[in-house]
Structures are given as C-alpha cells and as structure tokens.
Amino acid sequence: MPIDQQQWSITNNLIYPKSLPSEMGNTCLICKTLLVDKSKDYCERHERFRAAITIAPKLKEDFFGSAPAPFVGEYGYPRVNVGILSTIEHEQDAWMHDAPQQWAAQNYGISEVVNLRSSLVNSRFQAGVSDVRKSEKFLDISKEVGMSSKPVDVEINLKKKPFLSLNFDNTALPRGPPGELVKAQVTENPSISRHVDRVHDDTDWKAKDAMSYLYKHGYDENFLTRILSVGTIGMQKDRKLVPTKWSITAVDDSLGKELITKIKDYQTTDNLAYFGGYLGNYYLILFFPEVWQYELFEMYVPNNPGQTINHSTDFESFSGRRGYAFNTQGGYYAARLAIAEKLFSMKRQASVLALRVIREEYDTPLGVWVVRQATRKALESAPIIFGDKELMIKYASAFLKKKFGFDVGVQMGKSILLQSLKNQKKLSAWN
Secondary structure (H helix, E strand, C coil), rough: CCCCCCCEEEECCCEECEEEEEEEECCCCCCCEECCCCCCCCCCCHHHHHHHHHHHHHCEEEEEEEEEEECCCCCCCEEEEEEECCCCCCCCCCHHHHCCCHHCCCCHHHHHHHHHHHHHHEEEEEEEHHHCCCCHHHHHHHHHHHHHCCCEEHHHECCCCCCCCCCCCCCCCCCEEEEEEEEEEEEEEEEEHHHHHHHHHHCCHHHHHHHHHHHHHCCCCCHHHHHHHHHCCCCCHHHCCCHHHHHHHHHHHHHHHHHHHHCCEEEECCCEEEEEEECCCCEEEECCCCCEEEEEEEEECCCCCCCCCCCEEEEEEECCCCCCCCCCCHHHHHHHHHHHHHHHHHEEEEEEEEEEEEECCCCCCCHHHHHHHHHHHHCCCEEECCCHHHHHHHHHHHHHHHCCCCCCCCHCCCHHHHHCCCCCCCCHHHC
C-alpha cells in the first residue's frame, strides 16, 4: 500500500500519523486514492482510521476518564505489560467501548468498532504474573476495573503524552494509544456484583468452576475474559495474570467443554444447515444426526477466486481433542462455543461441520469475538432441513459455489468428519 512517509509510519498492524492533516485534499491521505466525494479525507478502505486523527489533539499526560476494561499483554512473559484501558474523559456510555455482543446486536461495522476502540488509552505498567497474589496499587486498580459491572472512573497520570497508534490483532480487541503509567487513582467505588465478589473471595474454587458459575448467572465470555486475565478467580496458589489473548481462548475452551459434556446426553438433531455471518465472516454450519463431533474449515475467498482456495482445518471426535487447535487457533474454540450453546438450547447433539468463508470486506482484524458473533448470527437463522446427509452435502457444495464462486469439493474431500460419518457408531453404542 503506497504511504506518504512524510505523514504516516506503518509497521505491521500499527499506524502512526506523524502529523495531523491541516486541510482536506482530493486524494485519500493514506493511500492517495482519488476521492469521488471531495468532502472526505479518506477513501472507504481507510475511513476507519479517522478516529485516530480525531483523538490525536485530545491526548495528554493527565486526564480523568472511564475505564471499561483491563488488558494484559503476553510479550516478556512471565513479566508482562498490564494496561488500564480508559477514555480520555468521563463518558456516560463508556461501556460501549468494550461490548462485542452489543456491537453485533446493532450490526456495527468495522469503522464503528475501530472508532470505539481507538479512543481507549492503554495506560500500562509492568508486573510479574504472580504479583496478583499480593497487594499492589496499579494491579489492585486493574482488578477493580476487570471485576466491575460498569466502567470505573479513574484519574490517570502518564510519564508523557501517549503516542498515537492502532494495534490490531486476530485474537484480542483493537487497542488505542499506549502510555507509561506513573500514577492512577479510582475516583468512584467500582460496581462489583455479589456473584463476582463470591468467586473472588473464595480462594478454594477452581477458575473453571468460577467461570461456569458466573456464565450461568448471565455474565458473558467477554466479562469472564477480563476477570481471568487479571487473576481474580481460581485457587489462591494458582492465581496469576493471564495474557488477554490467552484468557480469551481459555474461556471459550472451558465454557465449550462444559456444554459439550451436557449435550452428549441428548438425542441427535435432524440434518440441518444454517448460514449467516457478520463483518465479512460467513458460516455454513451443517448438523448431522450423529454423536458429537466437530470440524472447522477456514477459507479466505477473494472476490474473484482462482482455481484453488487454501484452507485451515481442525477436528475433534466424541472424546475431544488432546492438543491445541494450531491450524485454526482461537477461531476454533470461539465457533465451537457458539455451536455448543445452540445445541444446548435445542437439547440435542450432532456431528457438526462448520465452513468459515472470509471475504475481502473483512480487511481489518478485530479479534476472535467476530468469529463467535458471526457463528451465533448464522445459528440464529432458520435452518434448512434435509432428509439425508448426502443431499445436505450436495446442497452445501452448490450453495457455496453459487454464493461465493468457488468449489468446496477439495475441502469436503479432506473432511475427517465426513469420512467418519460413513462408519459412525450410533448413539446407543456410547451408552
């Protein structure tokens, strides 16, 4: 992408404006594409970076803001950066800066999500992962922010004005300008519920059991990720900081496994096909009336696909996986949680083949929450019911060919799940 190096510095997923634009031009300030709409500074592709320009004049060393979430980095482990993510002024609706389920419910676009996340200053400090077992002011504030049901008003003092950047990631949510924390103070009492207080105070409760308890009481996976990452749950000897990227997958995996254990006792579904998506991530999900199995294929399909579509895939049998899903990574567990939730609500089990199609419109990584919400949206659609599995498989191939212009035959031919269905034991064999 051609960049005016006098104005912008881009490294990997970071974008740094070197100076603010003084006036509007006729081309995009980032890629110099000719603009049809002369009232804009950026082309449609780079409109999402407008928030970075907007927030730049407001950045300063000292401010009063609202903190909706903490963030724990993974670099340097076991000594990591811990951040208090906050707005640069008090906001009544600051919770919307960390609300993936709400974004999906309102069909927020990429630009809207980036705008919200880019305005959160990452006031960070370093800590050892085991330091959460003792009292330390910055860590105590991070814990309060993580456990609070609503954003906490904080006074922040940084070493210097934070530098402007946007940090994108395939697993975690985008993060805004970072700054080195010198002083922090909570200016109001955090709103911590009795359920959260209970799991925090009980140091003999395993983390997975604490998460299960809160999940049953309506706390979503995003909230559970926050409290796990800042070490506020689990047995006392095991409590530690968990990098946010790791805690996201840990929560998805733990909740998913618990639901799967329950659905294995249910009767099977019909042959059902669901389709839907969100932010350029589309899912065709096939339920086969057999015992629990799960396979995910992820495929990037450009608008003009060639003859071959590369894919990544992972699989688990009725007995589960023995290792991490290295091919599809966090997306595997995020989609599996959404699928398990659906089957649990139906009081049914199934062998599930999930086909993820990633399109060019998803041009900015926003985190694995997109996968989870896209899968949920797909499963909210009305399913197509088939009389037999062969007919459903043929439909899936024809549908993807018509919808996205590529032949999924290669992927279907490599499916461990479809191969196993030919010799699948019936549910009674597992009883």
